[in-house]
Amino acid sequence: MSEQQIIDGCIRHSRKAQQLLWKQYSGFLLGVCSRYASDRPEAEDMLQEAFLKIFFNLKDYAGTGSFKGWLRKVTVNTAITYYHKNLRYKHNIDIDEYMTTETGTRGFEEDFYTAEDLYRVLGELSPGYRTVFNLYTVEGYKHHEIAEMLNIDLNTSKSQYSRARAVLRKKLEELGKIKKNYT
Amino acid sequence: MAEEERDIELENLFRKKLDGSEIEPGSDLTGRFMSRLEHREFFRFNPARFNLYYLTAAAAAILAAGILIFSHADEGSQNPVAGNPVPQAETGVRPADPPAAATIIVVNNQITPVRYARAPASTDEVHSAGGNDSQGRNTNIIIPTRQADAPMKVAGQSGNPEIALRYKGMPRPVIEMSESSGCVPLRVRFRNATSWSSSVLWSFGDGGTSTESEADYIFDLPGNYTVTLILTDAKGRTSVTSTIVEAWPVPKAAFEIPENDVSLTDGKVEFRNLSVGATHYLWDFGDDVSSGLNEPEHKYDRYGKYDVTLTAFSENGCADSVTVADLFTDAGTYIRFPNAFIPNAGGPTGGYYSQITDEANQVFHAVSSGVSSCNLKIYSKDGMMVFESDDLSMGWDGYYKGQLCTPGVYIWKARGSWRNGQAIVMAGDVILLKY
Numbered sequence: 001m002s003e004q005q006i007i008d009g010c011i012r013h014s015r016k017a018q019q020l021l022w023k024q025y026s027g028f029l030l031g032v033c034s035r036y037a038s039d040r041p042e043a044e045d046m047l048q049e050a051f052l053k054i055f056f057n058l059k060d061y062a063g064t065g066s067f068k069g070w071l072r073k074v075t076v077n078t079a080i081t082y083y084h085k086n087l088r089y090k091h092n093i094d095i096d097e098y099m100t101t102e103t104g105t106r107g108f109e110e111d112f113y114t115a116e117d118l119y120r121v122l123g124e125l126s127p128g129y130r131t132v133f134n135l136y137t138v139e140g141y142k143h144h145e146i147a148e149m150l151n152i153d154l155n156t157s158k159s160q161y162s163r164a165r166a167v168l169r170k171k172l173e174e175l176g177k178i179k180k181n182y183t
Numbered sequence: 184m185a186e187e188e189r190d191i192e193l194e195n196l197f198r199k200k201l202d203g204s205e206i207e208p209g210s211d212l213t214g215r216f217m218s219r220l221e222h223r224e225f226f227r228f229n230p231a232r233f234n235l236y237y238l239t240a241a242a243a244a245i246l247a248a249g250i251l252i253f254s255h256a257d258e259g260s261q262n263p264v265a266g267n268p269v270p271q272a273e274t275g276v277r278p279a280d281p282p283a284a285a286t287i288i289v290v291n292n293q294i295t296p297v298r299y300a301r302a303p304a305s306t307d308e309v310h311s312a313g314g315n316d317s318q319g320r321n322t323n324i325i326i327p328t329r330q331a332d333a334p335m336k337v338a339g340q341s342g343n344p345e346i347a348l349r350y351k352g353m354p355r356p357v358i359e360m361s362e363s364s365g366c367v368p369l370r371v372r373f374r375n376a377t378s379w380s381s382s383v384l385w386s387f388g389d390g391g392t393s394t395e396s397e398a399d400y401i402f403d404l405p406g407n408y409t410v411t412l413i414l415t416d417a418k419g420r421t422s423v424t425s426t427i428v429e430a431w432p433v434p435k436a437a438f439e440i441p442e443n444d445v446s447l448t449d450g451k452v453e454f455r456n457l458s459v460g461a462t463h464y465l466w467d468f469g470d471d472v473s474s475g476l477n478e479p480e481h482k483y484d485r486y487g488k489y490d491v492t493l494t495a496f497s498e499n500g501c502a503d504s505v506t507v508a509d510l511f512t513d514a515g516t517y518i519r520f521p522n523a524f525i526p527n528a529g530g531p532t533g534g535y536y537s538q539i540t541d542e543a544n545q546v547f548h549a550v551s552s553g554v555s556s557c558n559l560k561i562y563s564k565d566g567m568m569v570f571e572s573d574d575l576s577m578g579w580d581g582y583y584k585g586q587l588c589t590p591g592v593y594i595w596k597a598r599g600s601w602r603n604g605q606a607i608v609m610a611g612d613v614i615l616l617k618y
Contacts, residue, residue: 013224022213027205035201047208048216052223108196115204118197137194138202156542169193 003067010058018055026051028068029075035134036079038123050078076139080149083131108172112179121171129164136161354379356414356424364429366501369402371428373410380414388428405432434461436495436505446515446553447603451482454491461495461503469510485605486513516553516601520611526581526588528618534570534577547613548578549597557599557607564592581615590617 001009001020009017030047037043053074061070122130131150135141136157143161147154191199225234354377361372375383375396385393387400388408402408411425437457444452456464456478466474468481469489483489489511494504524547526532527540536546549557554575561570561579569588570579581588592612599607 018220019217022216026208026213026216028203030206030208031201031204034206043206044208044212047212048219051216052220055220056223056227107191108193110191110196110199113196113200115200118200122197133197137197153539153542165193168197172193 007058007061007067010055013055021054022051025068025071029071032072032075033079034119035122035138036076036082036131038127038130042082046078046082047075049082050075053078076135079134080131083127083150086127112176113172117172117175117179121168121175124171125164125167129160129167132157132160133164133168353416353420353422356380356412356422358410358412358424358426360410360426360428363427364499365431366433366497366499367402367405367430369428369430371400371402373398373400373412375412375414377414379416381417382415384413384415386411386413402428402430405430431499431501432460432497433501434495434497434503435459436461436464436493436503438491438493438505438507440507440510445511447483447486447511448553450484450603451480452511453480454478454493456493458493458495458503460497462498463496465494465496467492467494483511483603486511486516486601486603488512513553513601516551518549518551518554518557518597518599518607518609520549520595520597520609521547521613522611523614523616524581525616525618528587531582531585532580534572534580536576536578546578546580547595547615549575551575553602554607555600555602557597560596561613562594562596563588564594569593588615590615 001017006017006020006024010021026047029050030043033043033046033050034040037046054071057074061067122134125133128150132146135146135149136143141149143157144154146152147157150157152160227234357376359374359376362369363371365371373385373393380396383394383396385395385398385400387393387402387410389402389404389406391400393400408428408430409425410428411423413421413423415421435458437459439455439457441453441455454466458464464475464477466476466479466481467490468474468483469491470483470487472481474481488509490506490508491510492504492506494502496502521544524544527543527545532540532545534546534548536548540546547561549559551557556573557575559570559572559578560568562568569583572578592614594612595610597607597609601607
């Protein structure tokens with residue numbers, strides 16, 4: 001089945017087309033969700049929500065732009081909905097996280113860290129930091145767009161981003177030391 | 184050197200490694216999702232698939248068909264029954280039955296011997312039967328068509344609620360009852376005090392019937408009910424009597440407390456009475472004080488857990504009460520102080536705080552509700568007072584005489600009062616962090 005056939009099938013709620021769509025994109029979208037979730041169960045939950053949204057709103061996909069990009073956008077929006085749901089924990093930031101200031105500007109050795117390592121350090125971040133960091137760095141949104149999406153102040157987005165960056169750097173360096181000792 | 188060149192920025196690391204990276208979901212997640220999808224689709228309207236809406240529509244159609252079939256099936260048998268004892272009374276006086284059936288005595292002042300005419304089936308014909316019959320003779324047949332109003336018409340002249348429609352020479356039935364009036368639900372025990380009857384039929388005036396000689400009956404709704412007793416003797420002769428039961432309505436007790444009185448804003452509470460159908464009231468405020476006023480006002484000295492009960496009485500003395508438990512607690516009132524703050528490094532902010540300064544946690548101040556006044560003093564470790572305020576909307580910005588205080592522990596002390604007058608005395612410490 002071609003991509004267009006799968007999409008049409010899903011709009012008709014054909015079970016077979018839905019299964020094919022899931023098979024083809026669930027891995028990619030679980031990757032997206034894992035960046036926004038603090039652990040695997042949360043990521044899986046987000047993924048299911050995202051797919052429900054995809055299946056029920058597929059008829060709104062205009063067909064312009066890449067389908068994969070649309071799927072990703074829906075998934076990121078689901079992650080933001082999740083973030084809003086957990087809003088009451090937004091201000092709960094670890095005091096270590098808050099007090100960390102960026103040390104050094106050394107680069108990182110690309111092949112040394114695996115994707116799992118990066119998912120893990122992201123998962124340890126507080127939801128607010130993680131969401132802002134992901135939206136800015138990986139999704140490529142501007143700070144004023146992020147502020148609007150998350151309903152926060154522009155400066156909050158900026159400061160959360162720079163703090164997130166500092167914490168990630170520190171965590172990666174710590175992880176690097178441990179890894180070097182083991183190898 | 185080659186290794187150095189492969190070093191990249193943090194952002195690039197995350198972007199390269201994570202953008203487009205895939206994680207295999209595993210077959211159990213796939214299974215879980217598919218069943219969730221199926222479940223969700225079932226509850227969503229979609230004409231192309233079987234779902235809840237189809238099921239509901241099908242169920243409604245089956246139900247409608249069922250009702251239609253049953254109502255048709257019932258039609259034949261419903262009219263003679265209808266919970267109405269009168270047709271039975273008619274069968275008792277049919278001329279075919281006993282020889283004495285030719286006359287009926289109607290208990291009013293004129294006892295008129297009448298020719299019996301066959302009881303017509305419909306009520307309209309009953310009324311027309313009281314005219315001239317085919318032979319031109321005056322007929323005066325009163326056949327109770329409805330147990331409530333027909334006997335009353337007869338009783339109207341004598342003013343006696345008890346009437347009897349009976350054979351000549353037959354004794355009138357005697358009803359014994361435990362109560363003739365009371366509050367709903369009214370439970371009355373009826374007894375047939377006659378010994379000669381061979382069959383008994385009670386009709387309680389609200390559709391209920393009984394064939395027991397002694398019947399316990401509960402009147403759920405207020406109203407005046409005509410209770411009819413029809414006795415039949417061994418020869419099939421019938422005698423009827425009736426009596427009235429008054430079931431009084433019960434009031435509904437209800438009250439309301441204005442929202443800001445619940446938190447004892449000034450200790451005084453105005454109770455609003457929302458009771459229906461009552462004429463007088465009894466309030467129990469839960470602090471050993473009570474009142475008989477309609478809408479009383481009461482002052483509570485302190486927060487607590489009070490159970491307020493309102494009992495409402497009707498003119499007949501029927502009562503209903505409602506209790507609201509655990510009122511006027513201090514649950515809505517609080518005062519809390521943070522244990523750390525980070526003064527603005529750029530200079531004193533003056534201590535007036537807002538949402539923006541709160542985000543940055545630049546001002547040390549209380550978070551409170553239900554406080555009327557509060558004096559806050561802050562001391563350094565060596566006992567010097569660095570801040571004092573009587574204004575709840577002003578906190579400490581971390582400066583003393585324009586100088587940023589040294590990071591460390593400071594002691595605070597708060598004295599004040601809650602809005603109901605109870606005192607607040609609190610103390611604690613706070614860490615001044617360096618920005």
